[in-house]
Amino acid sequence: MRFVDEAEIRVEAGDGGNGTASFRREKYIPLGGPNGGDGGDGGSVYLVATENVNTLVDFRYHSVHRAQRGQNGMSRDCTGKKGDDCFVPVPPGTIVYEATTGEKIGDLTDPGQQLLVAKGGFHGLGNTRFKSSINRAPQQFSKGSAGEHRMLRLELTVIADVGLLGMPNAGKSSLIRAVSSARPKVADYPFTTLHPNLGVVSVDDLRSFVIADIPGVIEGAAEGAGLGLQFLKHLSRTGLLLHVVDIAPYENEISPVAAAQKIIHELAKWSDELVNKPRWLVLNKIDHLTDDEIQPYCQTIIDALEWTGPVFLISAIKNQGTQALMYAIMNFLEEKKLQQQEQPRGPL
Incomplete structure (x- = not known):
């Protein structure tokens, strides 16, 4: 459809x-x-x-x-x-x-x-x-x-708890396939995702949340370049953004740091609400590195971005590190919901 x-x-x-x-x-x-x-x-x-x-x-x-x-x-x-x-x-x-x-x-x-x-x-x-x-x-x-x-x-605007954000070919579709029953198209060329995909992540029998994958965002998306302008709005209802970064880009692609900075820039141009949402950094495709290379290489990216929030190292295609990420998301959403329930209601 x-x-x-x-x-x-x-x-x-x-x-x-x-x-x-x-x-x-x-x-x-x-x-x-x-x-x-x-x-x-x-x-x-x-x-x-x-x-x-x-x-x-x-x-x-x-x-x-x-x-x-x-x-x-x-x-x-x-x-x-x-x-x-x-x-x-x-x-x-x-x-x-x-x-x-x-x-x-x-x-x-x-x-x-x-x-x-x-x-x-x-x-x-x-x-x-x-x-x-x-x-x-x-x-x-x-x-x-x-x-x-x-x-x-x-x-x-799609209703999801978590939104995936990143450049084309960052591995967002691979991640949603790895953690849910959604089956978006995955290929080795940009813009394989042409419309939002929703997946339900079941952490256990009684705990689950909805995750949304939107088409990749490129430079100028806030002004209409690519598919970003059309679909950035779908992230507005989410409670958490996962900023997926490809740490092993092809030779002719931009570096992971530059890619992440372009996404942050586009978010800021789109809306203050979106750029101020809780956002976690997810460094994907660690399977391209040896065990000894993963930590120091990823740390250079984190330092260059001056990132102070949560960081997760995963390989979506190998399903490595994804379970820990999903449990962390579930705990975050439950804590947020509990905080909202505890907030005092205003006068009727």
């Missing part, structure tokens, strides 16, 4: 049904009075976060979503039927904007969550509503109001 993370749709709520002007007509009751019923309310349009939907690709081919119009009122004080609501499934993680103004309408994060995006029109009133002691045979009735029509821009 093609991964699409942005789409524009038009939503049209149903108009309210019209009221009706009617009078009771029965034998031996010459002055039966008004009995025109109200119309039904128009149906509304809701977006619903649905667990088995993971892309916005369907909206490229089905971009207009309409709710049903309310039924007109009828005689004998019969109210028209309310129009059926329209429920539009979207992936969890969908942010909804007004397309014309850019105003944020809502954010659907949890499966089953609903967001009203177009309210149905109000029903019209039948002539029964207008009768009074001085107007016993009213002819007037009201029409239903129009339902809302809106253009919406949908933006999908």
